């Protein structure tokens with residue numbers, strides 16, 4: 001897994017006036033990194049995440065995802081990369097209201113065209129990883145906010161993405177529930193996943209091992225956090241997720 005962003009500019013045309021959301025951002029993210037993107041409201045965090053997640057393309061500059069130049073791709077090509085390689089977690093969960101936990105988590109595998117038996121197995125695994133095996137038949141409105149976000153994380157994980165992107169994943173949760181969600185992200189990172197999250201809370205960013213700060217569409221600082229939290233050995237990778245590397249090898 002590698003992301004290589006070079007001199008990315010993103011300009012939105014707004015009623016004849018250009019909004020320069022990103023003004024020349026260069027960023028490289030490698031395998032199994034755990035990155036927090038911070039910065040004040042309007043500094044370009046979501047715009048950068050949308051580009052990293054192949055939801056949008058830069059106005060200028062380049063973006064290579066696993067060596068592939070995605071910066072000039074058309075929407076259908078971007079969608080294929082998103083479905084195959086990227087897991088998204090949003091502040092507002094973005095679950096399908098009238099569908100069960102199982103069907104919400106299964107959906108990416110339906111899009112990927114997997115057969116029902118394999119979908120069943122992978123969906124059950126992902127739901128078990130976030131500790132919701134006893135809630136598979138519930139609908140989102142029958143779950144707490146923290147449980148909904150765990151469903152969203154299971155959905156993000158289910159097709160074994162190269163990277164998990166989370167834009168303010170704890171923004172709609174109380175601090176205790178937010179801490180539980182971060183514990184799951186910590187475990188996924190310990191199990192080998194690459195995670196990039198946006199937050200404006202220091203207590204959340206401290207979970208990451210690298211903090212990138214944006215200001216007015218530019219990177220103001222980019223530092224590794226050496227004294228980040230270390231999981232107790234009893235938790236590292238054991239509770240929720242098997243090592244991603246093992247799963248990739250198994251998948252060939």
Ligand SMILES: Nc1ncnc2c1ncn2[C@@H]1O[C@H](COP(=O)(O)OP(=O)(O)O)[C@@H](O)[C@H]1O
Pocket residue numbers: 012013014019020021039040041042043044045046047048
């Ligand atoms: N779709 C859009 N159309 C026009 N302007 C936008 C759009 N998305 C974001 N912007 C503008 O770009 C700037 C950066 O926005 P955003 O990336 O959402 O910042 P953040 O996530 O850090 O709050 C802001 O000035 C915002 O108003």
Ligand SMILES: [Mg+2]
Pocket residue numbers: 045046047
């Ligand atoms: Mg935002």
